[in-house]
Amino acid sequence: MPKLAGVIIAKTIEEAVKKIKLHEADLYELRVDYLESMENIELLLPHSNKLIVTVRKVEEGGAKRIEEQERLKLFEKFAKIKPAYFDVELYSNIVEDVINLSSKIGSKVILSYHNFSKTPSYQTLQSILDSMIELEPDIIKIVTYARDFRDNIEVIKLYENSENLIAFCMGEKGKISRIFSALYSPFTYVSIDNSVAPGQFTVGEMRKILELLGETK
């Protein structure tokens, strides 16, 4: 059965842990950029092997502006619980610092690129992907916005020569590529309550679709 990562939006660690306990995803992405308190991070320890720690840049959909060095400090704070993954954007000044931090503590790296306004051409996306490959992350995540259904095709083409790729389009017109990602990515992202990104399925909806696709093994 394809793996699903539930996106955790919470103000406190306690609220995040509560949400993790309430749901049945395979992984959980903790959006640190939404947190208002960093108290009691150790409460996440029992769930660290399922955790993706993301401090999303505001330019790529983050909840608020956080200076790069401040973002790096937050990653270092969460390094204490050794999460399964760190997610850092290709286009960020701290990308190499986070990659080094991850390898030091044995966490994996998701190298990500988000375009919330459109879907660049396949050629542009492939060149972004190629530059991401050079940094040798564990997983590459490319998420764009679908203005037209054909945008799905631009993104789906990326799967042709890539492994460990999570690539899909946001938006109502991009939903088909989210299913493609659920089937052919290491895992894909779903919402567990109020969806974070446009076009996002809930865990339940995605599980139903996958069942109808015969993906129950």
Added chain:
Amino acid sequence: MPKLAGVIIAKTIEEAVKKIKLHEADLYELRVDYLESMENIELLLPHSNKLIVTVRKVEEGGAKRIEEQERLKLFEKFAKIKPAYFDVELYSNIVEDVINLSSKIGSKVILSYHNFSKTPSYQTLQSILDSMIELEPDIIKIVTYARDFRDNIEVIKLYENSENLIAFCMGEKGKISRIFSALYSPFTYVSIDNSVAPGQFTVGEMRKILELLGETK
């Protein structure tokens, strides 16, 4: 809401009409190659505006071998009820005869290509599609077999520069492209009882998937 064509497999016209009445598809493909009696074709008249008449060649999945001239006679028999569509294979000796027959009686033409063993490369498929375009059909149908998930990508790419295209992969690994077709083709094919082609959804399954995709308008 995307349109669905239910595939009718029956031995007699009476049985076919009964199946049409029992179901809720938007269109019905009558597989004449499965019929054992051609009696009472006129019983189909009330449904002719929803009917696709197909006399499938055995080399492209037909139920039995029917000589080309015999196939043409069958098309001519069904011309009496002026079905919405005739479906004829690009690679058949009677393709132009059926196209002419259709335009004479005001039916539309689905020009089709089926590969039940594999999915040729995108380049090969695009050249097949280009030669189909030259015959100026109303709809082009390209159906191949998915041995690997990436075969879906080869077929999905065809949608990039084509309109009025029904293209998907058969087989368990091709299901995602059937959903793509449901969303972006004029209509797509579903089974109404014992599925005809590998990986085919039933009307009910496809409607559920489309609903989950927000396609209820």
